[in-house]
Amino acid sequence: MPGYDDFLAEIHTRRFDTLTYAHSAAEAEDISFFERRRRRKHCGYASRAKLASRGRFYNEDDLRAYDVLDYDIDVTSQPDRQWIDGRTVMRLRVRAPGSDN
Numbered sequence: 001m002p003g004y005d006d007f008l009a010e011i012h013t014r015r016f017d018t019l020t021y022a023h024s025a026a027e028a029e030d031i032s033f034f035e036r037r038r039r040r041k042h043c044g045y046a047s048r049a050k051l052a053s054r055g056r057f058y059n060e061d062d063l064r065a066y067d068v069l070d071y072d073i074d075v076t077s078q079p080d081r082q083w084i085d086g087r088t089v090m091r092l093r094v095r096a097p098g099s100d101n
Helices: 048-054
Strands: 007-013 017-023 031-035 040-045 066-078 083-094
Antiparallel strands (some): 007 017
């Protein structure tokens, strides 16, 4: 679903049938075109506004919503019963506003 300030439009063409234009402000490449029939992304790029706010080059790590600080995985496998039982504990640091929901 598009978020606040995002935009989505369907464009009907002869060659590609229906293309979907999307502007997703939260993405590094905030403009994209999808071909629905073949479920294929044709292109994605940064808008002028995105380039003006962050520059031409950026670090993808600066865009992440959270950091994984630690994880502990405890798994028991019982192949004769075709059974796997496990428990995972993760510690996260939320970096982006609104991603703690």
